[in-house]
Amino acid sequence: xxxxxxxxxxxxxxxxxxxxxxxxxxxxxxxxxxxxxxxxxxxxxxxxxxxxxxxxxxxxxxxxxxxxxxxxxxxxxxxxxxxxxxxxxxxxxxxxxxxxxxxxxxxxxxxxxxxx
Numbered sequence: 053x054x055x056x057x058x059x060x061x062x063x064x065x066x067x068x069x070x071x072x073x074x075x076x077x078x079x080x081x082x083x084x085x086x087x088x089x090x091x092x093x094x095x096x097x098x099x100x101x102x103x104x105x106x107x108x109x110x111x112x113x114x115x116x117x118x119x120x121x122x123x124x125x126x127x128x129x130x131x132x133x134x135x136x137x138x139x140x141x142x143x144x145x146x147x148x149x150x151x152x153x154x155x156x157x158x159x160x161x162x163x164x165x166x167x168x
Contacts, residue, residue: 058083103133
């Protein structure tokens with residue numbers, strides 16, 4: 053199992069969490085922890101860039117649900133950027149694509165436009 057790396061960057065009032073590797077049970081702690089960090093720092097607009105996720109399963113997507121719940125509690129909004137391959141398949145199969153706002157095959161600016 054390859055680790056899921058999560059790097060945070062900031063662009064104005066946006067927090068961008070760039071994920072890479074695999075998003076599955078056993079390696080999602082950094083994803084949830086980084087979501088908590090940006091929310092605790094007061095960011096209300098969070099973009100999770102999934103462009104470099106090579107594999108995901110439903111347990112891994114549970115970490116995104118956790119962040120979405122935290123966002124709801126703090127009146128923040130979350131947008132997924134470029135869920136692809138297995139991640140997009142799992143989002144669709146579990147019907148989470150109806151819960152998460154996401155931009156497929158888009159740019160960071162496309163994701164930012166979802167907050168307007």
